[in-house]
Amino acid sequence: MNNLLEIKNLYKNYQTISEEIIVLKNINFKLKRGELLALVGPSGIGKSTLLSIISGLEKPSKGVIKKNKDLIISYMLQDNSLMPFLNVLDNCSLGLKIKNKYNKESKKEIINMLNKYGLKDYIYSYPDELSGGQKQRVSLVRALSVNPDLLLLDEPFSKLDYKTKLDISYDVRNILKKENKSMIMVTHDIEEAINICDRVIVLSKNNNSIKSVYEIDYERNIGDKTNDKFLEYYNRIWRDLDG
Ligand SMILES: Nc1ncnc2c1ncn2[C@@H]1O[C@H](COP(=O)(O)OP(=O)(O)OP(=O)(O)O)[C@@H](O)[C@H]1O
Ligand SMILES: [Mg+2]
Structure with a gap:
């Protein structure tokens, strides 16, 4: 099809x-x-x-x-639904962990994406410590992480x-x-x-x-x-x- x-x-x-x-x-x-x-x-x-x-x-x-x-299918909800008790990296790797597909390589890919989207210094931060735009970028990385x-x-x-917004739009279109x-x-x-x-x-x-x-x-x-x-x-x- x-x-x-x-x-x-x-x-x-x-x-x-x-x-x-x-x-x-x-x-x-x-x-x-x-x-x-x-x-x-x-x-x-x-x-x-x-x-x-x-x-x-x-x-x-x-x-x-x-x-x-x-x-x-990967779904990034409107009011992002990051888990408050997990740090940024754990939030982004949750999907792969559930599927039993989290390994050294996927961890590296997630960290690379977080770096690329300006979240280098927030990898071990918790959602409460992030701005609205930072949370959106984490949610995007989380959605992309399972390779949907x-x-x-x-x-x-x-x-x-x-x-x-322009930079990320350009990047997301290119990746997809x-x-x-x-x-x-x-x-x-x-x-x-x-x-x-x-x-x-x-x-x-x-x-x-x-x-x-x-x-x-x-x-x-x-x-x-x-x-x-x-x-x-x-x-x-x-x-x-x-x-
Ligand atoms: N669980 C629900 N029970 C009753 N009404 C609901 C429920 N979920 C959504 N609605 C209603 O359905 C309509 C559409 O909601 P929806 O959130 O899909 O709109 P939207 O187009 O995404 O709006 P926005 O641009 O503001 O995000 C609204 O009138 C909303 O109140
Ligand atoms: Mg809506």
Whole structure:
């Protein structure tokens, strides 16, 4: 199967004491192996819910998700869920330890990634001692550490300064492309979506469904906001979100 994932007629409702909330309605899309996909849309539309459903943490109310049984999925949740009682290195190696795959080599790889993302001096620190952006970078290393086929990232760079965000965006896109990995990333940042991803799906509040889909195909130069194609994508996505 060339598609890593296929979502068909997916619906999600939540039942609260007083009402039924419709979160997602008739969502359909496919994800190819090696494809990097961004999900954008207003707050409360159901982006995190959709990632949780894809990860298997939540069940859809209706619809089908087709995915390979032995697909390794790594999920970086929106409000990162680092274990407070484990230091940075132990947090990042937890996934491999659970799978019994932690060894000297993987330890070295994790430490290299932490160094690369500016966390050299925090390897033995605890989550409480880190800033929001540092915690996000640790969560990203943790998500990458298990060498997943599919990476699910929920607003992974929202707390990073602009320059760090560009550097890490560039790096993550390169790593995933080089290894032909796939990703679905939720973001409110249109620039980030265009910089990193091959396709952007816009979710609309009007009908809780997909409003538009953009194939992002141009000569990328991350950080360059003067490129005509970049501006065209940006303006079209912005208009869709606005309207
Ligand atoms: N367990 C739950 N029970 C009831 N309602 C829920 C539950 N989880 C999420 N919701 C509701 O579902 C809707 C979608 O939530 P979700 O977190 O998926 O939105 P989002 O698009 O990720 O928003 P944001 O951009 O603010 O992160 C919201 O109205 C939220 O209140
Ligand atoms: Mg969310």
